[in-house]
Amino acid sequence: MATRKTAKKSNTSKEELLGFYREMLTIRRFEEKAGQLYGMGLIGGFCHLYIGQEAVVVGLEAATQEGDKRLTSYRDHGHMLACGMDPKGVMAELTGREGGYSRGKGGSMHMFSKEKHFYGGHGIVAAQVPIGAGLAFADKYLGNGGVTFTYFGDGAANQGQVYETYNMAELWDLPVVFVIENNQYAMGTSIQRSTKSPTMWERGKAYGIPGEEVDGMDVLAVKAAGQKAVAHCRAGKGPYILEVKTYRYRGHSMSDPAKYRTREEVQKMREERDAIEHVRDLLLTGKHATDEELKAIDKDIKATINEAAEFAKESPEPALSELYTDIYADA
Secondary structure, eight states: OOOOOOOOOOOSOHHHHHHHHHHHHHHHHHHHHHHHHHHTTSSOSOOOOOTTOHHHHHHHHTTOOTTOEEEOOSOOHHHHHHTTOOHHHHHHHHTTOTTSTTTTSSTTTOOOBTTTTBOOOOOSTTTHHHHHHHHHHHHHHHTOOOOEEEEEETTGGGSHHHHHHHHHHHHTTOOEEEEEEEOSOTTTOOHHHHOOOSOSGGGGGGGTOOEEEEETTOHHHHHHHHHHHHHHHHTTOOOEEEEEEOOOSSOSSTTOOOTTSOHHHHHHHHHHHOHHHHHHHHHHHTTSSOHHHHHHHHHHHHHHHHHHHHHHHHSOOOOGGGGGSSSSOOO
16 A cells, blocks of 8 residues: 655744645535535535645645735635635535525636635636636736736646637736646546647747646645746736646546546545645644644634534525626626
């Protein structure tokens, strides 16, 4: 049986490591609970879980500043929590309740928070990429120093609109970080079967966009790469591409049995490369926390997530009148 690699020493502070641990564990426990509620029939429609990929968004959020924007595809719950959206509001939206961020009308894939600068959740593959460039164009036009993080997957990286967006973003020097969350399987097809490119970020070279590949199972490596990308954008040098190599433990969605890979492959990743366990090892080997203290954090997080689930269950369904709201803009 595979064994976990020994954690490397880190110069990161105790407080930051504990913060990463808590944020990533919050996302994982939230997603586990969402999976339970889906199984109980309390969440309908599509539901794409982020379990295994937590280090990507937590690491990149550590490189942001107030006012920066983010948007992603349908695997979006982790992004919402990482940018500070309330688990209660997110869970209520998943269950289609009035207390949700889109008042129960957006569901898993389509909720937003203007306050937290989270612009979706988008169900159409790669559709968020040009939208992200548009948000970055607004920041450049306003001169506010903001950067937009536009997340998409390895499957979306083969869509034509991605490359149209690359061209315009570089042409106009837009402050946008294109984040390819490469979990290696898209909907269910291995990247070895879907692309001949050895790396995906290098496709940006044709447009003059720099970038790099990042270990997406190491939150510290992701943060460091995010800081480099953000510095490039804020300096007015245009876009940057991060191909973050990650891995999802569950199927593409809750309806996916994931028979395109072996159980042994998933287990090996869990045992050797799990991002949360990596930070846990750093905390323990660095004597920043005891096993009992980390168990207490987990207990506290579980209580918060259970409270969010109860809030969602108790929140009423939207009134029928909501069918007619948010259709036309007031002009």
